Amino acid sequence: MTVLERLAATVEARKGADPDSSWTAKLLARGPEKCAEKFGEEAVEAIIEAVRGDRARLASEAADVLYHLLVMLAARDVTLAEVMAVLETREGTSGIAEKAGRG
Template identity: 55%
Template sequence: MMAFTLEQLNQRVLERAGASPDESYTARLIAKGVERCAQKLGEEAVEAAIAAATGNKAGLAAEAGDVLFHLLVLLRAGDVSLDAVMEDLQSRTAQSGLAEKASRQEGRQ
């Protein structure tokens, strides 16, 4: 079985974003705006966290899928490409996670 990739999911989101909101949940969600997309991502993230905290592995897997999907929808609604996210993540691999986090906190002060 071939693995389904994040890039393939992203391509589906991009395709469905261009459909009619009457025919596509993705298009309907995007039509409601960035704020609604962000709210939906937050709801799914909380559900994933609850599944993890309660040891519900199947629930966590399902909710993680919802989180990834809704993150991609939010990125589309916010006009941010998955490539931009991946480039940012790649740039962070040049240093340890602790050093990278510390540098972000210093920049906020």
């Protein structure tokens, strides 16, 4: 199991946990809209570091983005496995070919 899969399992397990002892449970208790907003904030923080070019800070912000992505997905009952399955269907298809083939 990868660290991302373990984190997804932890996030899933936090559904219904005590918001006073779990940041994940606190976020989930505030609803999917708040989880989405939080994901957006973390994404913006990662964008800022990408523009600045600080590799270590970008890696750290990217970790925040991945964690908050998992929380946002969990809030809408979308599993990491579902996302990975979508990525798998795209394997081997160039983004350029995919765009050209759109109706």
